[in-house]
Amino acid sequence: MPAGEPYPFRCSAAGADDDTDHVLTRVLDPAALPAVGPLKHDFLAAETNPFVKYRKLLASYHAALAGGLGDAEFVALVRRLDDAVAAVDGQGFRVTPFRPRRVLAHELGMPRLWVKDETANVAGSHKARHLMGLAIWLEVQRALGTAGEPRPLAIASCGNAALAAAVVAVAAARPLAVFVPAHADPAVVGRLERLGATLTRCPRQPGAGGDPSYRRFREAVAAGALPFTCQGPENGLVLEGGETLAFEMISVLIEHAVELDVLAVQVGGGALATAVARGFEEARVLGLVRRLPRLVTVQSEGAAPLARAYDLVAERLVAAAGGDPPRGRRARAEWILESVPAAAVEEALRYAAAHRQAFMWPWEQEPRSVATGILDDETYDWLALVRAMLVTGGVPLVVSERVLKEANTLARRFAGIAVDATGSAGLAGLLALAAAGGTAGAEDLAVLSTGVSR
Numbered sequence: 001m002p003a004g005e006p007y008p009f010r011c012s013a014a015g016a017d018d019d020t021d022h023v024l025t026r027v028l029d030p031a032a033l034p035a036v037g038p039l040k041h042d043f044l045a046a047e048t049n050p051f052v053k054y055r056k057l058l059a060s061y062h063a064a065l066a067g068g069l070g071d072a073e074f075v076a077l078v079r080r081l082d083d084a085v086a087a088v089d090g091q092g093f094r095v096t097p098f099r100p101r102r103v104l105a106h107e108l109g110m111p112r113l114w115v116k117d118e119t120a121n122v123a124g125s126h127k128a129r130h131l132m133g134l135a136i137w138l139e140v141q142r143a144l145g146t147a148g149e150p151r152p153l154a155i156a157s158c159g160n161a162a163l164a165a166a167v168v169a170v171a172a173a174r175p176l177a178v179f180v181p182a183h184a185d186p187a188v189v190g191r192l193e194r195l196g197a198t199l200t201r202c203p204r205q206p207g208a209g210g211d212p213s214y215r216r217f218r219e220a221v222a223a224g225a226l227p228f229t230c231q232g233p234e235n236g237l238v239l240e241g242g243e244t245l246a247f248e249m250i251s252v253l254i255e256h257a258v259e260l261d262v263l264a265v266q267v268g269g270g271a272l273a274t275a276v277a278r279g280f281e282e283a284r285v286l287g288l289v290r291r292l293p294r295l296v297t298v299q300s301e302g303a304a305p306l307a308r309a310y311d312l313v314a315e316r317l318v319a320a321a322g323g324d325p326p327r328g329r330r331a332r333a334e335w336i337l338e339s340v341p342a343a344a345v346e347e348a349l350r351y352a353a354a355h356r357q358a359f360m361w362p363w364e365q366e367p368r369s370v371a372t373g374i375l376d377d378e379t380y381d382w383l384a385l386v387r388a389m390l391v392t393g394g395v396p397l398v399v400s401e402r403v404l405k406e407a408n409t410l411a412r413r414f415a416g417i418a419v420d421a422t423g424s425a426g427l428a429g430l431l432a433l434a435a436a437g438g439t440a441g442a443e444d445l446a447v448l449s450t451g452v453s454r
């Protein structure tokens with residue numbers, strides 16, 4: 001990104017209608033970071049605010065320092081904003097629990113099942129992490145005097161992301177426009193209105209594919225609003241706030257000298273899984289973990305555009321390699337991992353990035369599932385997830401409504417977490433994987449319980 005750029009959110013070539021997946025990705029410069037020893041020290045520190053604890057891995061921190069702010073000023077800025085969040089929501093950002101759930105693991109016949117519990121996070125889900133990361137960036141620009149004229153914030157969402165955006169926007173004293181579907185949950189709409197957000201209802205138009213709220217959100221951004229959203233292609237910086245979840249998991253794993261074998265993450269728009277996968281990848285580059293867990297992504301039968309895209313990339317890869325892998329997604333994933341050179345994988349991903357519509361397009365039917373938070377028409381952050389699955393030997397799972405409900409009952413009963421069906425969808429993925437024999441040999445498995453049941 002150009003130094004001093006206040007809004008490095010979207011690739012300048014995005015929207016050129018060139019069928020290319022333009023995503024701005026922040027890249028860590030290990031030379032500008034502490035060595036692994038001091039980093040581990042930070043990871044094991046008792047600090048409870050994740051945006052303070054992992055600040056050296058935030059782009060906003062480096063922008064602040066490059067602009068002349070000191071470490072203490074950055075920390076004070078984060079704590080001020082966090083206090084304002086607490087004044088709105090009753091709580092600020094704290095490291096959330098990540099620990100083995102023995103009763104649940106025993107019930108499922110798994111050796112060790114680690115659960116990251118986000119149900120007590122700000123606004124009741126992990127979503128606020130994405131938006132706090134972005135709000136800190138915006139506050140840094142304000143402090144540096146580089147923000148220019150005040151601009152409103154915009155998001156398209158009908159649930160957790162909108163609630164999280166509204167809480168953080170009030171804390172940052174910024175107006176927020178929320179584009180919601182015609183049939184948004186009245187309880188969510190009421191809370192958004194009480195938080196002062198400006199709501200626009202966006203009915204589906206017959207014959208027009210894709211999410212109408214998303215289209216209206218894009219129009220608002222084109223008119224000057226800042227994308228205060230949870231989709232990486234709309235704003236690459238939202239991913240790094242989500243990465244704090246992975247860093248917290250890694251802190252606990254370091255403490256217990258454990259490496260995860262399997263990580264199952266529910267996928268709607270894909271920002272959550274992308275952020276967590278990237279957090280692990282960066283931690284490996286920095287020497288904080290030795291190997292990456294197998295990434296298993298989880299969607300419902302109601303909408304599974306990521307699984308479709310993954311299959312198309314994997315089939316292309318197999319055809320290019322001229323191989324004959326065994327049948328089935330898992331066997332093919334292992335074959336790719338063992339037999340296809342990394343350069344060929346990168347080449348296939350480059351092709352997919354430049355031919356987006358051949359791999360990712362809106363789900364044809366209006367998506368429906370008990371897991372309402374993973375019903376996005378498209379997996380906006382799809383490409384990073386396809387890569388993460390290919391390089392870790394993971395697979396996309398598409399789970400039935402029955403398994404989604406069963407997982408929710410199990411999480412509530414045996415882990416005592418008041419999670420909703422979206423929040424326990426990762427666990428549903430593990431159930432499906434285990435039923436197909438895909439967890440054999442795995443010692444440490446993990447899921448995230450992402451959203452509280454309202």
Ligand SMILES: Cc1ncc(COP(=O)(O)O)c(C=O)c1O
Pocket residue numbers: 125126127159160161230266267268269270271272273373374376422423450451452
């Ligand atoms: C509770 C919860 N978990 C998971 C997700 C999926 O996150 P993403 O859309 O980033 O894939 C959502 C999205 O709304 C959610 O609300």
